[in-house]
Amino acid sequence: MVAGLTSAGFKCGTDEAYAACTSGAAVVSILLGDHPRPPVVSVNSTGPVDTAFAAIAEVLPKALEIAHISRPGDIVTWYGAQKDKPSAEMTAGDWLVSYAAETDTEEPGVHLTVTDKLCKTACQAE
Numbered sequence: 691m692v693a694g695l696t697s698a699g700f701k702c703g704t705d706e707a708y709a710a711c712t713s714g715a716a717v718v719s720i721l722l723g724d725h726p727r728p729p730v731v732s733v734n735s736t737g738p739v740d741t742a743f744a745a746i747a748e749v750l751p752k753a754l755e756i757a758h759i760s761r762p763g764d765i766v767t768w769y770g771a772q773k774d775k776p777s778a779e780m781t782a783g784d785w786l787v788s789y790a791a792e793t794d795t796e797e798p799g800v801h802l803t804v805t806d807k808l809c810k811t812a813c814q815a816e
């Protein structure tokens with residue numbers, strides 16, 4: 691997936707557990723491992739909620755496509771409807787999608803996490 695994001699113009703690096711790929715103000719994080727598909731893909735952006743929301747909206751379709759996450763159109767449409775909400779969750783096929791907007795924290799921003807519900811081992815960072 692990292693190679694796909696790099697080919698799409700993202701700048702990628704890794705830490706112990708995640709690959710982090712940046713495009714503009716959005717960061718796509720992918721849990722590393724030998725899974726058949728990424729168990730966790732998150733898209734985050736810091737700053738004022740409106741700005742962070744827009745940054746994620748810009749990269750979300752491409753990130754979902756590259757990650758081979760099913761029903762990307764449903765997820766993108768659902769994400770667009772969350773703009774004025776503090777948090778929400780939905781299921782799209784085998785994926786749990788979680789949204790959170792943080793306003794009263796040291797690092798305000800928006801977070802969208804897509805988790806593979808079929809993953810059984812090493813499904814999150816230690």
